[in-house]
Amino acid sequence: MLKKKILAINTGSSSIKFALYRCDAEEQLLFTGSLTRIGHESGAFCVRNQGGGTVCSESVRVVDHEAASNYLFSWMASQAAFKPDAVGHRLVHGGPRYFSPQVVSPELIAALEKLSPFAPEHLPQALTALRHAHKLFPEILQVTCFDTFFHAAMPPVARFYPLPYSIRREGVVRYGFHGLSYEYLLDEVERLGGREAKQGRIILAHLGHGASMAAVKGAQSIDTSMGFSPAGGLMMSTRTGDLDPGVILFLLQQEKMSPSEIKEMIYRRSGLLGISGISDEMQALLSLEAEKPQAHEAIELFCYRAKQCIGSFTAAMGGLDTLVFSGGIGEESREIRRRICEGLGFLGITVDDSRNKISSAVISPPDAPVTVRVIKTNEELMIVRHTLALLRGAVT
Secondary structure, eight states, rough: OOOEEEEEEEEEESSSEEEEEEEESOOOOOOOOEETTTTTSEEEEEOOOOOOOOOEEEOOOOOOOOHHHHHHHHHHTTTGGGOOOOOEEEEEEOOOOOOSSOOOOHHHHHHHHHHHHHHTTTTTHHHHHHHHHHHTTTTTEEEEEEETTGTTOHHHHOOSSOOOOOTTTTTTOOOHHHHHHHHHHHHHHHHHOHHHTTTTTEEEEESSSSSEEEEEETTEEEEEEESSTTSSSSSSOOOOOSSSHHHHHHHHHHHHHHHHHHHHHHHHHHHHHHSSSSSSHHHHHHTTTTTTTTHHHHHHHHHHHHHHHHHHHHHHHOOOOOEEEHHHHHHHHHHHHHHHHHHHHHHHHOOOHHHHHOOOSSSSSSTSEEEEEEEOOHHHHHHHHHHHHHHHHHHO
């Protein structure tokens, strides 16, 4: 089997993460890195090798994703080790047309540019990185991997909004996101718990700066908290999550806010930051909770919304076998995991404090009806796997 080097590019609303893998009989991580806090004064660029050693660590200030992509790919161009055989890109949204991974072509890029209104905080940024990668590596295969793919087979009862058909026909339906993360987590559930666990009733909780949950039954997504856009569903670090549509109408009509001002509020000034008025970082709020009532309110609302989602998804699936915590908050905050699970014993969810304190792989007691797991997600590895599959198909 020929060895292939695959570069995964994961573009977010304020960051670009990347990973380079060598793939033959198994995947071997060579380098991983990130450029964070794009558009802020205090950005950071960091690259580590397979052993965790620092290859590069710099403070940077990049004003937008164009500057960030130029910085990142200029650095890669100076590194002989970063010449890949293919590049895979995470794209949050493929609209109503694209779900499965696609080989990049000029026609695809043009089509995706027209879909930017579906995810204005994510798609333009990802397309910027894609164009820079294509300029740096023009002769190699590039692949788009869509976050909506995992949820493509959701049943109509979970996919449709109660809106006129003419609106639905324009693509206004529930798509769901964090799909690459959920694909990886589901594979890990099978690796750790066996095929029976994967085929059971599972709630996957990706709790980070962006937060969502997915209800998975029979290894298929049957519902998810995010809907038409990555702003919906759970409360997040700076995003509102679900809102009564009347709130938007009120702000438009009575407060005389413009659509751009409302977008700024929904995506950047709400969530943990909006409620607390202090920070969008969960750990910072936990450290201030005892002295700042606003910090306590933000944390409590975050956990309450998550608890609600677990309850509704358990009802939709007719029970629950496995709950998985992942993402920056889900993986790292034992206190948030404890608070979310507290009071859910009637669903079979209990947490062993000693296991939870050390973030054990399983934090539920051995005899608990629901297995509660903590799994570190890896979106970049899923991008690599999808890209490798298309690369091998292109050369056979």
